[in-house]
Amino acid sequence: MHQKSYSSRGMRLENDINDSNKYYRELDRALIYKKPTPVQVVHVDYPKRQRAKITEAYYKTPxxxxxxxxxxxxxxxxxxxxxxxxxxxxxxxIHPHQIKHLKKVVFHGGIGFFIIRFNYHNETYLVDSKLLIDKIENIDKSSIPYSWFQSHGILIQEGLCPRLAYLKAVDELYFKEDK
Amino acid sequence: MHQKSYSSRGMRLENDINDSNKYYRELDRALIYKKPTPVQVVHVDYPKRQRAKITEAYYKTPxxxxxxxxxxxxxxxxxxxxxxxxxxxxxxxIHPHQIKHLKKVVFHGGIGFFIIRFNYHNETYLVDSKLLIDKIENIDKSSIPYSWFQSHGILIQEGLCPRLAYLKAVDELYFKEDK
Structure with missing residues (x-):
């Protein structure tokens, strides 16, 4: 049954986060966006009376x-x-440039984390970036056990609005003293 | 002479800001990036042994x-x-969505501003977003005089490294009490 349930869910974490961000923006809870995928444009056509058409471009590594x-x-x-x-x-x-970037985020006083979804388990975890990066840099294996996320991450509550209530996990992890 | 000087400079504010951001990142002064231009991809070719090639795409409004x-x-x-x-x-x-976005930035406790360059005068000003938005929303004309920027903006110091020392203006405007 698990098998069916995750295949019908598909790989849709990005959509869930985008929907949740839209919900949070509309309620003025937060102002968070996905950055556009960077594209290197090589050739653009400018047809008369039509908008510019990109005819040759390549995806770039963010x-x-x-x-x-x-x-x-x-x-x-x-x-x-x-x-x-x-x-x-x-x-x-997880790519090296993402690790490097999140280290710098924390250095400059920002809040950095990962959202990791296990489709098989229908579970999505929020993990502090420093915690996960320390683990990555001190593990000999090429993967981190699911159980590690259960004990070191915060399980994100899922629902309809927002799909992924990840700001609750952010509150719990980074704003606890304010409550 | 002004004419010559600004045409040889061209319209290169974006490059100057990108260079300055790179400089600030390398010195760990700040972590600021230009967002990629959003592109709506319609068709992608996947040639054998070559990277994916986007063959039809359009620019989207950010x-x-x-x-x-x-x-x-x-x-x-x-x-x-x-x-x-x-x-x-x-x-x-200045587009309505940019005004709306910067209002939300300030609402959520962020720092929002505009960088406005007058190519003719070889001058670049940093202006607080609330100040400029208030002016835009209370003016009957379709433009704001250059003199307004001279009196309400902070002239950004230009040089080689960084090209545009705009963080000095940010310090002056938003972190004065910390000095």
Missing amino acids: STTDYNGVYRGKYIDFEAKETKNKTSFPLFM | STTDYNGVYRGKYIDFEAKETKNKTSFPLFM
């Missing part, structure tokens, strides 16, 4: 993470990844 | 400003515009 913005006066920055793996999260999914 | 990041623990967000006009800055250059 130098940062996918999401950033502002929440409760703080700079927020995160990367989101989902895996179909049942027992572990493969480390090749 | 819903936010061009630049954001983190500096001294604060969320930073700004839009940059340059004009060849000698006596005034035309308001059509």
Whole structure:
């Protein structure tokens, strides 16, 4: 049954986060966007009476993470990844430039984290960037066990509005003293 | 002579800001990037043994400003515009979605501003977003006089490294009490 449930869900973490960000923006809870995918444009046609048409372009490797913005006066920055793996999260999914970027976010006083979804378990975790990066840099294996996320991450509550209530996890992790 | 000097300079504010951001990142002064231009991809070819080639795509209107990041623990967000006009800055250059976005930045506790360059005068000003937006919303004309920027903006110091020392203006405007 699990198998069916995750295949019908598909790989849709990005859509869930975009929907949640839209919800948070409309309620003025936070101002967080996904950055556009960088594209290197090589050729553009300018047909008469029509808008410019890009006819040759290539995807570029982003130098940062996918999401950033502002929440409760703080700079927020995160990367989101989902895996179909049942027992572990493969480390090749996190790129060196993302690690480097999130270290700098924290250095400059921002809040950095990862959102990691295990599609098989229908579970999505928020993990502090320093915590996960320390783990990545001190592990000999090419993956981190699912159980590590259960004990070190915060399980994000899922629902309809927002799809992914990840700011609740942010409150719990970074704003606890304010409550 | 002015004519010659500004035509040889060209319209290169974006490059100057990108260079300055790179300089600030390398010195760990700030972590600020230009967001990629959003592109709607319609068709992609996947040739064998070659990287994916986008063969049909269109530019999309961004819903936010061009630049954001983190500096001294604060969320930073700004839009940059340059004009060849000698006596005034035309308001059509600032789009409604940029005004709406910068209002939200300030609402959420971020720092929002505009960088406005007058190519004719070889001068670039940093203006607080609330100040300029108030002016835009309370003016009957379609432009704001150059003299308004001289009295309400901070003249950004230009040089080699960084090309545009705009963080000095940010310090002066938003971090004065910390000095």
